[in-house]
Amino acid sequence: MTTATLRRWFVVHKWTSLACTLFLLIVCVTGLPMLFSEQIWDAFVGDDDPPYEVLPPGTPNASLDEIVGKARALYPEQIVTNVAPDDDEPAVLVSMAPSWQALKDDDKFPDRHSGHWIKFDARTAKVLKQSPPVDAPKAPRTWTAAILGTCTRLHMNLFAGLPGALFMGAMGGVFVASLVSGTVLYGRFMKRLPFGSVRRDRAARLAWLDLHNLLGAATLVWALVVGFTGLVNELQTPLFGLWRVTDVRQILKPYAHLPVPAQDHLSPVQAAFDTARRAVPGNAVTSLAFPGAPFGSPVHYVLWTRGATPLRARLFTPVLVDARTGNLTGAYPMPWYLRFLEISRPLHFGDYGGMPLRILWALLDVMVIVVLVSGLVLWAGKRKVATDARLRALGYDLDDGDQAPVSALAEGAR
């Protein structure tokens, strides 16, 4: 490796690392509680929902039409906006609102929420729970919710919405660059050192360097994968926006000007679920939005289906069912960039291999934190050491061919 190249790699590693270390530390630390959020939630909060009735196994589910009918009977003046069977529990969540316009207008008032929900037992169609009324005193926010909420928002966007998300995405890219340049330097630094050496018996700085190299090498691929998939995740808003203005707009164009039909004249909801299931075999239908929903069609049920395997669990395929006739209009697999995004998610979240995988994720995360901290220590310590002493401490020979690159390194580090 020539002097100039080595110097360039060193400068790249130093500056990319310095740029992203603080944010990477934030992400690594806040990621830990997020990894176990379900368990933390269950342990400290739980839910106060009434327990499910014990029914013989294999009890069939009630028709969704019955459930929707009951919801409508409870609030005859309102519209149904969404029907979502629960993934894990025998429950169906029905969302309602005074009107689509009322929901839209909520954006203008920070504290107004016109929508509300009713939770039904999927098998008996009995009401289990309803969202608290709008005028009910707000339950005090629990510590768990506050901590998990803060972590999630810091992790995703530093409380700065879309600009924050894009910034964190950029930091993910810088992190990947830092990993790549670090790998190049690793090859140079470890030339005469067996893998895994930690030189504790000499300058403290060497022990930090060796620790940085060892942990960096052990976590390299994991950090690359999680860093890159994190970057992809931060792009979700623009990517979904792109899809919305391209494919979705094309699909919905012929219907865009139609009026939203009254809800008592729509085709049955259960039949729409069955139609969607047949349209995308192997997928589970996770929700149905009624005609008129934002970003939807005025005359279609939009049903979201998703794959049943971990790889495809976040691969959503929307299905349009004409709500006037009940006929299938089509299933629309997502474009490649959104499929890529959806496949990136499990690889970022580490939630696809049970508790042991989560624990491994956490341990690898802690190791990355050590790599970040040791990198900072090396950077801070280096500034105090005179060049020559540093070169000797690094164990380089000053009297042979190593000299040129090493002094280049010293230059670059200045």
Added chain:
Amino acid sequence: MNAFPPAQALSGRRPAVAVWPWPIALGLLTVFGLLSALLGQHGIWLALSWAALSLPLIVTVICLVRAWSRPSDKGGRS
């Protein structure tokens, strides 16, 4: 892992070593671990994934334990 004849180590000039076999092995294990749980979904593939992803951690711990358990090893033996 780091067996050097003392004389050579003390001379200050270390012989060149193969840098990449260990990092590549650990990297391949990580890739295998990440994908086997994702594609295999259950049973043996999950267990293999846990094992494969544990190995980089175990190797790191072994290296650290070795380094810290030989504090008097002055000079070369890293």
